Structures are given as structure tokens and as C-alpha cells.
Amino acid sequence: MATNPSSSETTVSLKLLVDKSSNKVVFAEAGKEFVDFLFGLLQVPLGSIIGLLRDNDLVAGSGSLVRVHESIQNLDPSYLLPNQTKDSLLNPKPALQSSTLTPPLLQSFVSSDQENRASFSPASSHHAHVLGYTTSQPPVLEKGYVRGVVTYMVMDDLTVKPMSTISCITLLNTLNIKDIGSVQEKKVEIDIKKSLELIKVSLDSTTVLTDVFLGHME
Template identity: 45%
Template sequence: MSEKKVSLKLLVDKKGNRVLFAEADKKFVDFLFSIFTLPVGTVTRLLQKRNMAGCLHSLYNSIENLSDIYIQPDQNKDFLLNPKVVFSGAQVPLLLPSVEQSGTDSNFYRCGSSSHYSYVANDRRATCPSCRSQMTTKLSYVEFPPTDIKASSSGEGGYVKGVISYMVMDNLEVKPMSTISSITLLTKFNVRDLGAVEEKVVDLGMGEVLCLLKASLQSKTVLTDVFLRM
């Protein structure tokens, strides 16, 4: 089975040896947004790093500032910005390697008494505080959001809509792509010689994504660091 890859089009300033911005599709933006669904422990385990400094705040702010018209109707930005603890295990983002579930029992139990519904445990060996019976009656866990949800009218899934391209800045700030925005950025970066600007298409596999995730915790020039200075 071949490795999954996602393409990314970079606009590179050859003189400054820097990525001005990237033109990305839905798949890459969904991956970036899904970083916020990863528990910190999972990120640490994947990267074997403890340093959380970097530019994740830029990505966080871009999700917060992105208009709801670009978000799938069955999704809520609050799930990304304020994720709940997922007891059933991490949902691994696109392209990342599989992460083994921890040894903690992901099932939930209560005691057999119909009047003691207030107590729940994640281990059947636990004792009910009211009647001291073991918590052996298994409950059904309902995950949110459902992993198999098909409520989106577009059928695309993910977090953002795929009808347009997105602009991803060097610091991972994300915004909808537009010609005006591109021209404004060239002026902002003081790029006057268009001959010094080139397009570069890169493919992201598992290795590149892990490097990108690592750089996002350490740098404010993630795309440049990963694709021009690796």
C-alpha cells in the first residue's frame, strides 16, 4: 500500500531564501486544523520533544478568525479551539502514523442498581460509592463528534470546505486564497523583482508532516524551515 501524500504549492523568494506563502487545498488545511485534536501526550510521543514554544498560536488564531461560511455545516470551530478529552483514544490526523491506544480501559461501567446512575467508572473493578457493589454494567460510549458522521451536505467531511484554495503563511496562519491577498503580501514582503519569485510544488508524506509538526512547536518560519532548510 503506497504512502499517502498531499501536494502543496509554495511561493518562494529565491533571493531571501524564504517561503512567502503556500497555496493549499482542503486536505492540508484539514490536517493543520486537526493538530488541535491531538492530545499533548500524543504530540510529545510522536516528536519526542517537550518544547511547546513556536507558532501554534498563529494557527489557533486563524481558526478563530476564519469565517463560519468556510466551515462545514456539521462542524463547530469550538471543537478545535476548546476540544474535550476523548476517552476513546486520539483521532490521528491525516498523514500521521498510527498511534497506539493507551492501556486505559475506554469502556464505562456503572453498578447494577437503577438508582445509582450518578456514578460511572472506566474500570469494572471499581466499587459503587452508594451500595458498594462492583461497577460491572457496561455503558455505551457516544463519541463527539462522531467519526462516521455524514451530515455534511457536500459530503466532503473534514473541517473546511474544498471549493476554494487556502493561503498558508510561513507561520501557519491560514486564510482563504485571493488575488488581492497575494498582491498585498508581495508588497508587504517588499518583493519588487518578480523574477526572484518562483513556484515550488512539494509532496508531503509522513516524514515531512512530522518535520512540519515539530517545526510548528519551535519556529515562526515553519514552511521555510521544513522545505528550504531541511
């Protein structure tokens, strides 16, 4: 299920507001695509994430969970129960929708058998009937999880909230940033490889955006 992220052309734009005096990200201005990626990560099994990180040399050598992953790889299949396989542990199926409805940056986590699933389930078919639609003409479903007409604030620690003028001013005051001139914009592009770096750093950091885009990984 792991892929080579560098072969993908999928990218998502993110606008960072950087405090030049401290060289830290104040927050990021994000659209639906990036927020969908962050929220969708909660539906991806840990085994799949570790596998992709390992395949792209992004797992820290001191991490212990990767040792569990390696242990399964090295284990003789005869030690597993008859109804279990190594692949089901190393490459578990994510709880994502079909690839046609999965946010672009998460499509590497969708297994091939999921790509052929129907785009709406019997439950959604029931809701469509209640709303007056016929099953032969289901409503068009939007990819992801959040509405696309909203701009979102993503904090350095990946806290997400709808963006507003008041919330921006409050945050600047909270961080004691009085000189607006010390804040500059920086636009970055996130591809599949960069998204994996974000996942890796988020496992042990609360300054993820700063570490990835302004720190040693940049």
C-alpha cells in the same frame, strides 16, 4: 497508537512560492487536505504528538515536555491513582472523528477503537431528520474541516486564509517584493514523516515552511 510514518503512502501536495533573493517561503498555495491537517492538529492530545515525535526521533533533546513523557514511562504504576493508567496519559484519545472521516495525514492519531465508531452521532442524526433525511440513509459526510472548492494561502508561520488575487498582491507589497521574477514556485509532497517534521518545527519557529523545505531539515 504511534505508528511508523514511513510505511504510509499518504501524501499531500503543496505549492510553495519562494523568494529567491532571501531564500524564504513567501506563502504556500494549499488545498483542503493540508489545511485539514493543520486544523485537525488542534484536536490531537499533546501526549500523542510527543509520542509520535519520539518514536520517529524528531524530539529535540533540549525540549522539556519530552521529559514529562519519559517520566510517565519510567514511573512505577503503583504511584498512579487506581482509576489511572500510564497508557491513558501516554496515548490519550484524540478528539477526532472516526478514521473514515479523519484527514489522511491525521489518521495515525486515530486509535483502533475509534475506527469502529459510527460516522455520524445522535446529534448529526437529529440534524439529518430535520433536513428531511432518514437515519437509515444519512447524508454523505466529507472528511476534514474546510471546504474543498477553495484554494488557501498558508503563510510561513502557518497562518491560514482563503486565497485571492488581492491578498497575494497585498502580501507581496507588505513583504516589499517588487520584482515578481524573484519569486519562483516549488512543489513539495508531504507524507506522514514530513508532517511530523512540520509539527516539530512549529513548536518553536515562526518560519516553519522555510525551515522544513528550504532549511537544514531539507
